[in-house]
Ligand code: NAD
């Protein structure tokens with residue numbers, strides 16, 4: 001049924017001038033990085049790993065930090081490459097439209113594919129950050145220390161606990177990033193939610209911001225989401241199939257004469 005929505009989505013894309021993309025973990029599963037809530041997601045295969053993303057547990061329990069560094073040092077993010085979905089968004093930006101990609105992903109794959117306007121709502125895996133002095137540096141350093149036998153690498157400057165520079169559960173998002181994401185959502189004429197269960201807030205709430213400002217919402221996801229009813233169109237399929245097919249048919253943007 002959903003393949004039938006593609007012509008409608010294509011015409012929405014052709015008419016759009018400013019596109020706001022809200023990307024989720026589903027964008028990167030085809031690069032070998034597990035999502036959280038999809039059928040093969042981390043919450044189903046390893047529910048105990050949720051503690052790693054709980055800031056209080058991370059601070060209080062060295063066993064949680066050990067599990068976190070084990071997970072990071074063998075993370076598929078370290079070797080992942082951008083996929084056809086990432087590339088399709090780069091190609092979409094070459095059709096002359098303003099595109100802002102607000103990603104919930106921490107893998108930097110969209111940027112590596114070549115996208116420039118990417119806002120990282122949940123931070124990045126690729127930096128460590130000291131919980132005390134905020135010192136940020138390449139994650140490679142901490143992973144190398146862990147792999148050389150330091151079970152719980154601490155900050156060189158102040159001895160504080162290190163994490164990835166990502167937003168843990170219950171932690172506030174960076175207000176400057178949120179403000180830019182809100183502006184992108186509010187000024188768009190088309191909102192595309194791709195590979196996200198739209199279950200994590202405030203990220204999912206950006207769809208409401210876009211709709212209330214008059215944008216059409218299009219959802220491309222492998223499973224239903226809580227926003228499907230509010231969407232102008234829903235596409236259900238694999239991002240790496242659907243997105244490149246659609247984008248290859250999008251016309252170069254020409255402002256209408258009136
Ligand atoms: P989510 O796991 O809640 O939802 C992902 C959705 O994508 C699922 O509904 C799944 O059905 C769909 N999906 C997976 N692969 C797909 C594909 N190839 N084609 C179409 N649909 C596909 O992810 P979320 O909404 O982004 O929220 C998860 C949170 O976890 C985010 O906050 C993010 O920070 C973090 N996270 C990031 C990464 C990453 O950086 N790659 C990976 C896992 C989790």
Ligand code: ZN
Pocket residue numbers: 130131132133134135155156157158159160
């Ligand atoms: Zn420090």
